[in-house]
Amino acid sequence: MYIYDDYDQKIVDQRVAQYRDQTRRYLAGELTDDEFRPLRLQNGLYIQRHAPMLRVAIPYGNLRSDQVRKLAELARKYDKGYVHFTTRQNVQYNWPALENVPEMLAELASVQMHAIQTSGNCIRNTTSDQFAGVAYDEIVDPRPWCEIIRQWSTFHPEFAHLPRKFKIAVNGAQEDRAAVLVHDIGINVKLNAQGQVGFEIYVGGGLGRTPMIGDLIKPWLEPAHLLTYLDAVLRVYNRYGRRDNKYKARIKILVKAMTPEVFAAKVDQEWAYLKNGPQTLTDEEIARNHRFFTAPAYESLPGDDPSFLAAIEASPAFSRWVDRNVFAHKVPGYAAVTLSLKQHGAAPGDATDAQLDAVADLADRFSFGEVRVSHGQNLILADVKESELFALWEEAKRIGFATPNIGLLTDLICCPGGDFCSLANAKSLPVAKSVQERFDNLDFLFDLGEIDINISGCINACGHHHIGHIGILGVDKNNAEFYQITLGGRQGVDAQIGKVIGPSFAQEEMADVMSKIIQVFVDNREGDERFIDTFDRIGIDPFKNKVYEGRPAGRAKKEVEA
């Protein structure tokens, strides 16, 4: 993992001092609400429904055990004893007091953490593959490049007040677990035929009100030019992105308005001035960042550990957990384990202080003291010996993080929704809960196979509903909470935006609607086909017909009654 030197520490410490002063001036009436808002947002502080919410950055999802313990300590000291992990690999506190935030930041800085640019119209936390560095299908480890981008984007003077928020994701594997096609900038790290590293640059992807898949504007960028090229993209966006309408301010709107070809040409024109300038990466800087992400001290193991294979034979429950929650590692004898934060009945992505402390201990005992956060809102121990998987499973069960449901229907991705978030039109947690309750039978869940459900409480799409196989969006209708369903969305290399199935449903209808959708899948499924493959084969109509069966003109029940 990246370790701060005195420079990094100084920058974070100076931020704490600056924010302390900003908070003091706000409380003293020297900064108005309107002035303080953008300043606190750039430090991750929202004013929410019940209390402020503080979003803390977890750069590309990587944490050390001491940092996890600090997150637990802050949850105890300043919050209600729990945290929420987000779809952008960050972590949120839902109940801090505004005047305590500077102190929380000072505590975070003591373990090389911060809340810089976790919100606001600036470059946000760079996200990546939760299995970076260990994935069996990895081409290039994206983490050194993420760190280079993190430093470049932190307090970039020119891009501190962009037209709108700006999100960058980096993937280095064959499968895309970082959702690069739905980011403002998506980067695939590649190798060419000569074995040299280079980047594919996509721009203008994004979810929210106008979901779009990004366009490839630079098929091959040499590593040395990464930052000058990003500077050129951001400069074009900063100058020409719309600022008159916040719903049309994302880079995707600019790219679409200009056309990707013209946008790319404009970037190249700008880049011509910046290329080979001082921001050109040096070999030494590239090497320096790679030194932080070397392989830990793996033992030389043959793989197929006999005790592990015996445990799979002996325990069907363990075997099921291995099938769902254990991911193939590139080093023989090791595995990456996903701790499920989707226990049925718990809010997706939530963890208590005690659970966090326990995870830190597990990381120290089983996985070189490191923890990852996935954009699927789970935690990962990336380097566990096969021979220790059974012991880890037993410990994970004890803290409720061993639900064998990764990739299944109940591993749903969900924003905090209307229970907490002041932007939300509808609650998302009760819908998640009703789905978990309805599909509580593990055998059935297992048989259904991989189904991504994504739930967002509003059009901002923090739950990434557009790219769920089944997407659920909370909408407000005459002050009542309704839910619109999309089908056929997907993330990864074939990312697609889901299609709206029809009129929305009331909250209490949702469990039945989900059952009907699943029933159509089961009735039409061929062999072990995945939900999304069945959907592609039969199309949306059978689903539509079933969920709106018996409703005049396909209208939702509540609307008919009203």
Place this chain on the structure above:
Amino acid sequence: MSRIIVDKQIVDCDAPILRANEDGSFPIVPELSEQGLVFVSLPQYLAQKAELTARGDVGVWFAASDEPELLGADAAQLAFIAVEFPAFTDGRGFSIGRLLRERYGFTGQLRAFGDVFKDTLNYLARCGFNAFAVRADKDIEDAVKGIDDFTEFYQSSVGQPQPLFRRR
């Protein structure tokens, strides 16, 4: 007399910003006393360049949507340029500052005006601004400290073209 920050010092300065007349025509540039200064808009400067340059007491102000490319190398001949920030959250002026300094060789005084106060001065300074017309209702003595909110930076900037990775 208004006070502004120039090179971290608070100094007196009254330099009017001339805006277009209601009918869109250019305003008349007033005669000034010695050491006076007036800012004309970029379009007016471009239209009346010869006579305005001869006066020597005229600076050019940029609206946030104005393009430094239109001024181009002429920037190097000017002693004063001001950039308007209609809102402190409008970052277009940051790019204008860097382009004037880094691409078009402007070495005179670069002034930020409009919605300018303590919390953006550090960014502005790094984008090449060395003068700040802080909003009248804000404490200018406190604002000046904002220039040094940060003393170490990762990126290349106007004052320190070498990014941290070339220095660490």
